[in-house]
């Protein structure tokens with residue numbers, strides 16, 4: 001069998017070409033240096049059919065082969081990664097291997113986010129599959145980031161025939177496993193409670209996690225883990241797959257009749273039917289895959305590193321971002337320029353570095369049923385131009401940021417009155433509304449470009465260093481006035497391409513702008529968005545205790561530097577819970593730190609606390625954003641405390657964070673064990689003369705003080721001697 005091996009530092013990914021030209025997946029896991037085709041077996045399997053070219057040999061069947069990019073139409077009846085429909089309605093094809101090539105460097109994908117690397121850091125492998133009679137060619141692309149143990153996948157599909165065809169399914173990647181007992185860890189949620197980690201056994205049939213909402217969604221996240229049954233935080237095999245895509249997606253996990261596992265991810269095949277004219281090419285989004293035998297914590301750290309160094313771009317990728325204050329929870333839409341300046345003045349005195357003006361500064365946006373689409377400054381409300389407001393903020397030594405929601409339109413807006421056909425609306429039918437708004441048809445470039453120009457005029461009119469780019473509803477009413485015939489499946493994907501086009505234009509024209517993604521909090525928190533926006537508002541739920549769960553789930557696939565997190569007022573706006581300002585800050589520091597409350601309402605003691613928090617965050621920034629992150633507890637399982645620590649990559653220091661969750665009479669003591677320290681070294685607890693060995697901190701841990709009441713927090717900084 002012809003063998004194709006992809007090697008990273010600690011992993012091997014191996015494929016083979018069978019005598020009939022099927023590209024099979026032989027192995028993905030811990031590094032090996034032998035051919036893995038010995039794993040293949042061949043039996044005559046009842047009711048699994050045979051390809052014509054196998055002649056009398058009934059032991060060959062696509063239905064049982066571990067296929068690298070399974071398609072519908074060749075006798076494989078498991079869930080395919082690929083399916084086409086011809087213009088006359090014929091479904092399916094039979095992809096066979098044609099050729100393979102290797103090159104140095106990492107490929108990129110036109111119009112879509114992709115992992116990038118220096119030429120010396122990465123290799124690319126391309127495998128050509130073809131079905132001549134169906135008139136289709138698929139190039140499977142693999143990017144190999146050797147040191148990081150990451151393999152990326154994407155596919156390029158070409159219509160080589162004479163008739164148009166429709167892509168009915170085109171996943172980014174697929175992993176077939178011949179055997180193994182696996183669990184899936186996936187991240188489900190809702191608005192205000194995103195990315196809860198759920199783990200369950202892979203059972204017979206198909207389990208799927210995806211979105212049909214036009215955005216990656218609050219409900220499911222395009223990052224999924226397949227883990228060995230016994231795998232835990234610190235030990236065991238696990239595979240992580242992160243899809244760099246911000247629209248509809250699906251991840252399917254299937255256990256078949258012979259206990260083989262299939263794991264595929266890509267654009268959701270429902271609401272997808274993409275027309276491809278003869279000669280035309282379709283690029284799938286990219287999926288980044290990693291394997292480790294060192295447990296879930298190590299897997300997360302691979303993705304943290306990947307996103308920080310090979311997905312996020314721009315000047316803010318690795319440098320400290322300004323500690324900000326956002327006025328949303330302080331004022332909602334009810335503010336004036338003076339009120340904003342008042343908040344900024346207080347904040348500047350405490351060390352806050354940027355004032356962000358949220359929703360409500362444009363058109364006649366005094367309530368959320370109007371003005372989206374009218375990107376002109378409401379000078380009456382601000383009491384002057386945006387430039388004069390921005391200048392007043394800058395005169396205090398602060399940067400200035402602005403909220404936008406460029407993909408949306410209100411029916412009550414000048415833009416809608418002028419261009420009602422720019423919204424996604426089905427003629428003759430009343431549209432579905434979300435937060436009183438409709439969605440602009442971003443599948444049409446002229447609309448994207450119009451909005452880009454309006455937003456650019458605003459950005460050019462004042463000194464603006466930051467944008468919070470929001471998106472507050474999903475897509476429905478899929479009728480694009482530009483199409484000759486209606487095709488919801490095309491509109492859904494082209495919409496995402498339009499959003500990426502907007503963002504690419506924005507970062508090229510304003511390379512120093514810091515952009516924070518947002519979609520009603522964390523409804524579009526995915527690795528695709530992080531290619532354009534190095535941080536994303538993690539959730540509209542700012543309650544510190546709820547945030548512990550949300551940020552814990554988020555940390556499986558995304559680095560702390562990506563997590564927008566703020567200290568807000570108490571009782572908390574979303575839950576009514578009261579927590580101490582120190583606790584709120586400890587939790588918000590596990591992210592891109594900021595504040596979102598009216599400082600005029602705080603006590604002197606709280607103001608002093610904020611001053612110190614900002615100093616602490618800056619002192620610990622290198623650990624928090626560029627160090628290694630370790631989960632020490634699991635929400636829901638560890639009910640007494642939540643804990644996590646950051647460790648310098650050279651293990652010279654660590655920052656331990658603990659929050660107490662419960663309180664009891666005459667309580668037993670809880671001990672928290674650190675991770676990732678140098679076991680043979682001694683660490684000094686900052687502010688004390690206490691020396692503790694790294695092994696002691698990791699093996700027995702340290703006692704959590706017993707204090708009356710719940711929700712106390714501690715931050716302990718350990719420095720290696």
Ligand code: GLA
Pocket residue numbers: 328358359403470472518519520521537539540
């Ligand atoms: C969304 C965001 C909030 C805020 C509002 C403004 O809900 O997640 O942070 O910006 O919109 O309308």
